[in-house]
Amino acid sequence: MLKEERLNYIISQINIHNKVLSADLSVQLDVSEDTVRRDLNELTESGQIIKVHGGAISKSFHYPFAEREVYKKDAKKEIARKALELIEDGMIVLVGGGTTMTELARMIPDGLHCTFFTISPLLALELAEKPDLDVHIIAGKLSPDSQILIGSQVIHQLSEIQVDLCLLGTNSVSVKSGITDSDWEVVQVKKAMIKSATETAILSIAEKLESTQKMKVCPLDDIKYMITDLDPNDELLKKYDKRIKLI
Template sequence: MLKEERLNYIINQINIHNKVLSADLSVQLNVSEDTVRRDLNELTDSGQIIKVHGGAISKSFHYPFSEKEVYKKDAKKEIARKAIELIEDGMVILVGGGTTMIELARMIPESLHCTFFTISPLVALELAENPSLDVNLIAGKLSSNSQTLVGAQVINQLSEIEPDICFLGTNGVSLKNGITDSDWEVVQVKKAMIKSAAETVILSISEKLDSSQKMKVCSLDAITYLITDIDPGGGNLEKYRKKVKLL
């Protein structure tokens, strides 16, 4: 594979999954980890990604309010629009982090009066702009990679609430492996969020379908709805219908 092809592949994987690991890229691209590190350095120097220990992350994690940095923004707005349909007045709602959750927070109408809990300071700031919402930011250690709060303190607090519904993003969705991620601490928090909620909704751009990361959050049986940016009656989603409700 030519260098330009490698760089394009890396950017595409970061855009889709938000984070990539050097070891995984080495296998996928069939090159040494030294070559991957040089590629990541070049992409970082050109301002296209942010290099972190063991890999790289999307710039949208660090610059979520910069419209030009958000990958598939229109698709994420469509997902958020569908998710709003599940929210009812008076609900207690738990939300994760990420750019799709920020779009969801921005779209909640002032006619809805709900209580929100979130592990994302960035999502909390967006929710706080809506005067009809009671917003609670769960305290914990801030992960620089995910821009969400993680750790035992977060998990303990999650065990003390019983939200009506939980909205979560994901790095991978597949029939075989379910909902997956690449960050161990994030996985533990997501498990606790799912356990606390009466219903769980996964929000995912369609490009993440049929993809898996190294760490499992839960099986598809553990979630209630899967919301993507494509028609729920489309062929790509039909095989998921027996496991989850589609929007």
């Protein structure tokens, strides 16, 4: 594979999954980790990604880049619009982080009275702009990569609440492997979030469908809804429609 092709592949994977690991890229591209590190350094120097320990992340997770660097922003707005239909007045809602959740927070209309818990300080600031919401941050250690709060303190607090609805972004989703991720600490927090909710909805752009990461969050059967930017009757979703409610 030519260098330009490698760089384009790396950017594509970061756009879709928000984070890539050097070790995984080495296998996928069939090159040494030293080659991957040089590629990541070059992409970082050109301002296209952010290099972190063990890999790289999308710039969309970091302000002030978020507004101009969001991948598939229109698709994420459509997902957010659909997710908003699940939120009813008086609900207790638990939300994760990420750019789709930010779009959702901005769409919440005045006059919707709900209690929101979140593991994302950035999302809490967006939600706090809405006058009729009670907003609570689940406290813990801030992950510099995902910009969410992680660790045993977060998991303990989540065990003490019961919410009506959990809205959760995903790194990868497939019929066979369910919901998967590449970060062990994030996986543990997501497991605790799902456990604390009566119903959980997974929010995912179509490009993440039928992709798999190394660490399992849960099987599809643990999730009530899957919200994508596709029409629920789209051919790509047919393999999911007997396992999960599509929106």
